Amino acid sequence: MQMIQALWSYRGFVLGSVRREFESKYRNSLLGALWTIINPLTMIVVYTVIFAKLMQAKLPGVDSTFAYSIYLCVGVLTWGLFTETVGRSQNVFLENANLLKKISFPRLCLPVIVVANAGLNFLIIFSLFTIFLIVSGNFPGLVFVALIPVLMIQTLFAVGLGITVGVLNVFFRDVGQLFGVILQFWFWLTPVVYPVTILPESVRAAIRYNPMNALISAYQGIVVRGLWPDWMSLWPVTVLSILLCLLGMRLFRKHAGEMVDEL
Amino acid sequence: MGSITVKQLGKAYKQYPSRWSRLAEWLSPTGKTHHTLKWVLQDIDFEVKAGEAVGIVGINGAGKSTLLKMITGTTQPTTGSVQVTGRVAALLELGMGFHPDFTGRQNAVMAGQLLGYSVEEIARLMPEIEAFAEIGEYIDQPVRVYSSGMQMRLAFSVATAHRPDILIVDEALSVGDAYFQHKSFNRIRAFGKEGTTLLIVSHDKGSIQGICDRAILLDAGVIGMQGAPDAVMDYYNALLAERENSTVRQHVTDDGKLKITSGTGEATIDDIALLDDKGERLEVVNVGQAVELRVGVRALEDLPELVLGYVIKDRLGQPVYGTNTHHLNDKLFELKSGATLTYRFKFPANLGVGTYSISVALHTADNHISKNYEWRDLALVFSIVNIDKGNFVGVAWIPPVMECER
Numbered sequence: 001m002q003m004i005q006a007l008w009s010y011r012g013f014v015l016g017s018v019r020r021e022f023e024s025k026y027r028n029s030l031l032g033a034l035w036t037i038i039n040p041l042t043m044i045v046v047y048t049v050i051f052a053k054l055m056q057a058k059l060p061g062v063d064s065t066f067a068y069s070i071y072l073c074v075g076v077l078t079w080g081l082f083t084e085t086v087g088r089s090q091n092v093f094l095e096n097a098n099l100l101k102k103i104s105f106p107r108l109c110l111p112v113i114v115v116a117n118a119g120l121n122f123l124i125i126f127s128l129f130t131i132f133l134i135v136s137g138n139f140p141g142l143v144f145v146a147l148i149p150v151l152m153i154q155t156l157f158a159v160g161l162g163i164t165v166g167v168l169n170v171f172f173r174d175v176g177q178l179f180g181v182i183l184q185f186w187f188w189l190t191p192v193v194y195p196v197t198i199l200p201e202s203v204r205a206a207i208r209y210n211p212m213n214a215l216i217s218a219y220q221g222i223v224v225r226g227l228w229p230d231w232m233s234l235w236p237v238t239v240l241s242i243l244l245c246l247l248g249m250r251l252f253r254k255h256a257g258e259m260v261d262e263l
Numbered sequence: 264m265g266s267i268t269v270k271q272l273g274k275a276y277k278q279y280p281s282r283w284s285r286l287a288e289w290l291s292p293t294g295k296t297h298h299t300l301k302w303v304l305q306d307i308d309f310e311v312k313a314g315e316a317v318g319i320v321g322i323n324g325a326g327k328s329t330l331l332k333m334i335t336g337t338t339q340p341t342t343g344s345v346q347v348t349g350r351v352a353a354l355l356e357l358g359m360g361f362h363p364d365f366t367g368r369q370n371a372v373m374a375g376q377l378l379g380y381s382v383e384e385i386a387r388l389m390p391e392i393e394a395f396a397e398i399g400e401y402i403d404q405p406v407r408v409y410s411s412g413m414q415m416r417l418a419f420s421v422a423t424a425h426r427p428d429i430l431i432v433d434e435a436l437s438v439g440d441a442y443f444q445h446k447s448f449n450r451i452r453a454f455g456k457e458g459t460t461l462l463i464v465s466h467d468k469g470s471i472q473g474i475c476d477r478a479i480l481l482d483a484g485v486i487g488m489q490g491a492p493d494a495v496m497d498y499y500n501a502l503l504a505e506r507e508n509s510t511v512r513q514h515v516t517d518d519g520k521l522k523i524t525s526g527t528g529e530a531t532i533d534d535i536a537l538l539d540d541k542g543e544r545l546e547v548v549n550v551g552q553a554v555e556l557r558v559g560v561r562a563l564e565d566l567p568e569l570v571l572g573y574v575i576k577d578r579l580g581q582p583v584y585g586t587n588t589h590h591l592n593d594k595l596f597e598l599k600s601g602a603t604l605t606y607r608f609k610f611p612a613n614l615g616v617g618t619y620s621i622s623v624a625l626h627t628a629d630n631h632i633s634k635n636y637e638w639r640d641l642a643l644v645f646s647i648v649n650i651d652k653g654n655f656v657g658v659a660w661i662p663p664v665m666e667c668e669r
Contacts, residue, residue, distance in 0.1 A: 009379060010376070010379065012376040012380070012381055012382050013373075013376035013377055013379075016372065016373055016376045016382075017373075020362060020365065020369075020373060023365075024362060024364055024365070027364045027365075028364065099377075100337070101332075101337060101338075102337060102355060103337065103353075103377060104335050104336035104337045104351075104353075105377060105379070171285060171289075172285070172286065256339075257338070257339030258277070258339075260337060260338050260339070261276050261277070261338065
């Protein structure tokens with residue numbers, strides 16, 4: 001509770017930092033914030049042109065030219081949000097070593113800034129994607145709002161994991177390196193690029209234990225097929241997220257003092 | 264508001280024999296420890312009352328910065344506690360977190376937010392910050408085009424925009440030009456007068472004695488001494504001179520002042536006296552009177568080189584005049600053990616009214632840092648009285664020849 005109060009009193013700093021980080025990316029460029037739009041737009045266009053037009057890739061069971069590129073975009077964008085949050089939080093204490101050592105402020109501001117920044121970037125990209133869905137006539141309708149709770153669970157998961165890995169990474173730098181490798185494997189072990197149906201039955205059973213699978217499948221179901229997510233399938237990942245958050249907070253509280261000595 | 268209470272404070276860093284042993288310790292189910300503790304501060308006990316100004320001195324590595332970091336809260340103590348009441352502003356690292364691509368104004372807002380101010384508060388303080396920093400048009404230029412002095416002016420202005428209950432100052436203030444140093448010290452002094460508690464770390468004798476009511480000497484992680492600033496600074500100087508076998512002794516003189524003697528002891532001062540032109544010992548001297556400082560020295564071992572230095576200090580311990588035989592081009596070489604010498608320095612006592620002390624030192628080269636045989640503070644105390652000169656103020660007697668044209 002005290003932590004939240006401290007965070008609230010530093011909201012100016014958090015908001016300012018988010019704004020500053022966003023601005024600093026495009027500070028000295030001519031096109032400025034336009035680049036935030038150009039980059040994801042290119043991605044959407046490339047996926048659409050290559051997969052829908054050139055390769056004529058079809059998604060089993062869905063009859064639409066854009067189905068596969070939409071499937072790909074949903075997975076890649078949400079996976080991108082996940083890796084950005086986790087990846088940035090794992091380095092957040094190391095990157096801000098100077099600040100942590102010299103200035104006294106609530107340390108939890110840093111992960112909050114990371115989450116807010118990743119969220120902001122995602123919001124911009126995803127809005128563009130939504131416009132693309134509407135324009136191409138693939139907007140799934142009311143079911144779209146179901147994305148919000150799923151995204152919240154994912155953020156909780158990413159924050160818990162990020163803080164845990166971030167604290168460990170201060171003491172054992174191997175953790176950061178190792179986690180990079182894990183993320184690579186994780187991406188291909190999650191049905192982002194391929195539909196889960198192409199996998200043999202035995203592998204599919206194993207993939208159910210991948211917490212990201214439930215989340216990504218929920219997004220794909222909502223956007224591509226217009227289906228409400230199977231809430232029961234999201235329970236395990238929610239519980240896991242809460243446990244990770246508790247673990248992360250515990251590690252953080254226990255080692256926050258020692259962390260500054262180690263930086 | 265504004266008190267600092269430090270109780271039994273200690274800080275140790277964990278040292279692991281190898282990278283793996285930390286992992287072993289973390290994973291150990293029995294809670295077996297694998298580290299050794301390296302203590303950098305131990306048993307620090309002191310209290311600073313609201314409105315007091317305290318200086319902290321000590322050689323590099325004595326633990327001053329660690330102590331300040333624990334008081335500001337960036338570092339957690341290993342043992343003991345720090346209790347601070349009121350708002351703390353720390354001038355430890357000026358310009359921390361300035362982003363080079365943003366303008367001075369934007370960075371000032373950011374730095375203010377990091378200090379916990381709200382945006383409205385900063386907006387209200389902004390004109391004042393701009394005025395104090397005196398960087399003019401540059402306020403709206405990116406910080407990367409600033410000189411380091413300008414950055415530091417802006418950072419100082421932001422950090423001190425509000426009068427804090429406690430102000431902690433590290434040597435940060437040694438940057439910037441003389442003008443801004445004066446200006447910033449004036450602000451710090453003004454805060455002190457208005458009731459801000461000051462905690463100042465410095466190597467500069469002048470600033471410690473000029474501002475502080477009390478000084479604390481840190482030596483190798485423990486409090487070496489605390490007390491009146493001039494006594495602590497003398498002890499600190501003696502410590503600086505301390506080498507291998509030398510010792511530092513302090514004893515209280517009849518008038519209650521601490522007298523400090525230190526050195527390796529190869530040579531000693533047998534006698535020191537201030538004499539008038541008839542050879543009589545003096546304790547009270549008239550302004551401008553011709554006097555002679557006589558110092559008797561004895562070599563206790565064979566000495567390759569010997570220099571005698573003295574400094575006259577005012578009652579605050581500020582040096583008024585000092586020199587040594589190296590600068591006077593009369594350095595002695597190859598002295599045999601047992602040799603005795605008598606030095607005579609003749610000068611007019613062109614000093615203002617007040618009490619003065621003389622410190623003497625026997626050493627090699629041009630200072631007492633490399634080899635210090637004996638250093639004696641408050642070796643002699645005398646008073647200057649004004650018997651026949653007109654009224655004047657100050658520590659020096661500089662009579663002018665006046666003309667006035669009309």
